[in-house]
Amino acid sequence: MGRKNKVMEKDIRKATEKLAKSNKKFIKEFKEFISRGNVVDLAVGVVIGGAFSKIVSSLVNDIIMPLVGIIIGGIDFTSLSIKFKDATINYGNFIQTVIDFLIVAWCIFVVIKLINSFQRKKKEEVKKEEPPKKDEQIILLEEIRDLLKKNNK
Numbered sequence: 001m002g003r004k005n006k007v008m009e010k011d012i013r014k015a016t017e018k019l020a021k022s023n024k025k026f027i028k029e030f031k032e033f034i035s036r037g038n039v040v041d042l043a044v045g046v047v048i049g050g051a052f053s054k055i056v057s058s059l060v061n062d063i064i065m066p067l068v069g070i071i072i073g074g075i076d077f078t079s080l081s082i083k084f085k086d087a088t089i090n091y092g093n094f095i096q097t098v099i100d101f102l103i104v105a106w107c108i109f110v111v112i113k114l115i116n117s118f119q120r121k122k123k124e125e126v127k128k129e130e131p132p133k134k135d136e137q138i139i140l141l142e143e144i145r146d147l148l149k150k151n152n153k
Helices: 002-035 037-071 091-129 136-152
Strands: 082-084 087-089
Touching (some): 037 091
Antiparallel strands (some): 082 087
């Protein structure tokens, strides 16, 4: 029995070491994934998007929807519903959510359009400032030409 226990202990030790190695590899891959710039940018975007969504929801609920309600005769979309037996279908909330989504999408579109226009202007300024670079071979040929002109005089 003693020999079987030693073999089992050895097998358990090997399995434990293998598991530890695979966990280290998994943790290393996870760290690489998290430290990529895209993941961090995505996380920042989600947080900012959540905050931006609250601002837009307030814009819709507190400013735009009351104006729309006045224009269409004082109807409050959120109170629109249909009763069907014991169930209530609140289609007014759906209309409110669709309008909210459209306004959020429009605001994001405008912000992205502004960012893209700033980036284009920045790229144009950089292009204007940098003179075109000459190829090294052309520079060498010009130097040789200038030296030949100087020696012929």
